[in-house]
Amino acid sequence: xxxxxxxxxxxxxxxxxxSLTCTVSGGSLNNYYWSWIRQAPGxxxxxxxxxxxxxTTYYNPSLERxxxxxxxxxxxxxxxxxxxxxxxxxxxxxxxxxxxxxxxFDNWGQGTLVAVSS
Amino acid sequence: LVLTQSPAxxxxxxxxxxxxxxxxxxxxxxxxxxxQQKPGQAPRLLIYDASKxxxxxxARFRGSGSGTAFTLTISSxxxxxxxVYYCQQRSSGGGAPLTFGGGTKxxxx
Numbered sequence: 001x002x003x004x005x006x007x008x009x010x011x012x013x014x015x016x017x018x019s020l021t022c023t024v025s026g027g028s029l030n031n032y033y034w035s036w037i038r039q040a041p042g043x044x045x046x047x048x049x050x051x052x053x054x055x056t057t058y059y060n061p062s063l064e065r066x067x068x069x070x071x072x073x074x075x076x077x078x079x080x081x082x083x084x085x086x087x088x089x090x091x092x093x094x095x096x097x098x099x100x101x102x103x104x105f106d107n108w109g110q111g112t113l114v115a116v117s118s
Numbered sequence: 119l120v121l122t123q124s125p126a127x128x129x130x131x132x133x134x135x136x137x138x139x140x141x142x143x144x145x146x147x148x149x150x151x152x153x154q155q156k157p158g159q160a161p162r163l164l165i166y167d168a169s170k171x172x173x174x175x176x177a178r179f180r181g182s183g184s185g186t187a188f189t190l191t192i193s194s195x196x197x198x199x200x201x202v203y204y205c206q207q208r209s210s211g212g213g214a215p216l217t218f219g220g221g222t223k224x225x226x227x
Contacts, residue, residue: 044220045161045206045218094160102151103150105151106163
């Protein structure tokens with residue numbers, strides 16, 4: 001069973017760049033898409049974007065100009081960078097495996113809370 | 119694509135039947151998923167392709183529907199089923215955005 005684990009700072013200053021990494025264990029990055037999803041406190045789920053195993057990226061249009069998702073196949077990791085953050089970016093950030101066949105997220109990390117504050 | 123879930127909150131007792139609705143603003147065929155989220159936990163995939171149960175999901179969870187109208191039915195609520203449920207889809211076209219519904223909270227009456 002594949003497992004995903006997010007890591008990164010829990011506090012980011014306004015206007016700076018949020019950076020998170022997801023480590024995938026128990027399986028390869030091949031043949032899936034790898035995604036980031038966030039959830040503001042008390043709110044619903046918001047898809048941020050995903051990257052294919054070949055490195056093609058797709059982003060939520062509402063975040064596209066600030067988001068970069070990248071892949072490190074040698075480390076079995078993928079990463080998120082979100083620039084120019086504000087308090088509105090405070091959320092639990094989840095990494096997840098996305099099945100392009102069924103259009104669903106079938107494996108999730110436990111999530112990591114990132115607060116944007118000075 | 120907009121996914122609208124109703125009701126926002128469902129108050130039921132253990133053993134009762136829960137019926138949750140998800141409506142899409144445009145047809146999505148059967149490419150719809152349902153997730154369960156408990157407090158402090160990540161969402162868990164319950165249903166994919168509108169009606170297929172994910173690995174390990176009990177038979178009391180049943181998904182149905184196609185096009186623009188979908189339903190998640192929990193036949194007899196167990197104590198561990200009280201949670202928030204989300205539906206999710208992707209707009210048509212390669213690379214199109216993925217969208218979640220606003221969620222339905224199933225709470226103990």
